[in-house]
Amino acid sequence: MRMSARLSAALTLLTALAALTACGSGGSDTAVDSGSGAAPTVTVRVPDPGNSGVLAVGKKDGSLDKALAEVNAKVAWTGSAGPFAPAAQALNADQLDIATGSITSGITSLSQNPGFKFFTATAPDPVGEGILVKKDSGIDSVADLVGKKVAVNKGGTGEYLLLKALAEEDIPAEKVERVYLRADQTAAVFNAGQVDAWAVWATYSVAELGLGEARFLVDGQTIGSDNYSLTAVRTDFAEQHPDVVAALYGYLHDASVKEKQDPAAYLNVTTDAGPQALSGEAKRIQIEFTGKGSPVEPITDTDITRFEAVARFYAEQQVTTEQIDIADHLIDVTTLS
Template sequence: MNQHRSVRTALVPALLTVTALVALSACGTSGADSGSGATSTVTVRIPDPGNSGVLAVGKKDGSLDKALGKAGARVEWTGSAGPFAPAAQAMNADQLDFATGSITSGITSLAQRPGFKFFTAVDPDAAGEGILVRDGSGIGSVADLVGKKVAVNQGGTGEYLLLKALDKAGIPADKVQRVYLRPDQTAAVFNAGQVDAWAVWAAYAVAEIGSGKAHFVADGAAIGSDNYSLNAVRTGFAEKHPGVVKALYDYLHTSSAREKKNPAAYLNVFTDVGPTAVTGRAEEVQTGFTAEGGTVDPIGPEDITRFEAVAAFYAEQKVTKAEVDITAHLLDIEKLT
């Protein structure tokens, strides 16, 4: 957690209690959660974490299954981690139980018919997200983006960062052309000079900055970003298996604190070669971002205030048709047993 912020306190009770969750279908049963005396193991469907991060380590050394086993659960790695929007759709369709995303992409997903709740918060990444430009581009400030093309992911972190940066600089949004691209398709377009800048976060910025050919013209701190990283759980799963959700939170919280202290131990978990490996200067960039970043914590009242500010901003900027009610989709992890 950011050392300059107060320790998070529990959500005010009026926001949400576990009993207020909508009951949807869930996979498996567990005596640890249901009190029925059943001994079957609950399966938690989680996107494959790839080659880096807390979940990658948990997959490799079995520590996540061990932690969840105490709550009568085990992991089923399903698909692969990626943008939150498709993961939200998978949770809505009862094909996934857990996913990670940003508050920005979360708000646009909540504007649909969400079947998930957010149960943790990681402070906005002040260093690892921002407006990326190529070295020598001639773009030295946000003001220099006027008349330029900027790649963003629609309704997600990229669009938020660009709009927030322009708003802070007093520049009308229509003075900059937004080019909507999927993040995994943008690097080639950016490096070919087909867009002038890229509003992006660490997962994609590290490789570009590590190449020594790009830099942030404004990072999250300069932009004043409220773009939290959140963990979401399928509503029906949380209602039926609160103890498993609590065990998952405990694992993520403890492991993220360890990752912050020793970022290198959470890189290149399965391989240090190939396209998924982070090496050279990029490794230095990533470890630096992680060391400066936050940890997985409960959602507190001060976080909710900032969530609501993002929702209001998205409505004001016409990203959403109306202001999304965030509080209706939050889970108080400290009330789970």
């Protein structure tokens, strides 16, 4: 595998970096049981996973702590899950040890003196990401977006999906107006008709599709998306605790395989009511999307080639000022112990 073999070289999700400050910055990775002579316990700071997914189940039933106990580690749930950009800042500021995000957001974050590396890869979502339009919009092809406003999150999945869709149809990017919005603030704008379309991923598309008033103009598979989901680890943490990183990978892989087999068991983990819960058509859609997804895997040479294609595309589209060397920011988890 073409990857950096040394961990000594400089490697779900937060709504905002400020959400972490109450938990303190920096701090020790280990805690010693005073007076017992026990070996230090490693604490892994992970964003609170909310109400769905493998980490939500791991938090509820204690299975993640059980897996980490085998390498003398435990979890501290810190902040809350959200976009990768603020999570990357928290990793760089030593306020977080683990976070999940897309390769697209990862590339833009890697352009800013990163203090993290990626150690897992999940293949691009074939059905849950894409460009949403209203059913009665009259927009029936990517070409129909010319002269229209499309909401995207800057430098992340949304901007990538829009640019990729336009490039596939040889449509110059400047012919479509990009409206930069945070994904968690876009639904109201989209539903009010203030934008004509929304380039988005499953975290937000499921709710819109569940309402029955929106549809995908194109999805990720149609446009050949290389938008992987990745797990990042703070570089210093990985250097100091490779066995913990390996244990985290093992847990994420095994749990994600089970999630694909029984998606419903990983929804509404802590509550089936309120804004975090899914019900009705949205729940059915999420179960379908999850079942069509892929499990967490180690990063392979094939993955790296596709990562590099995204980095090259971002440079060509001037999302980044230069092509980011992805291989310098990856860990081969299969070599860890």
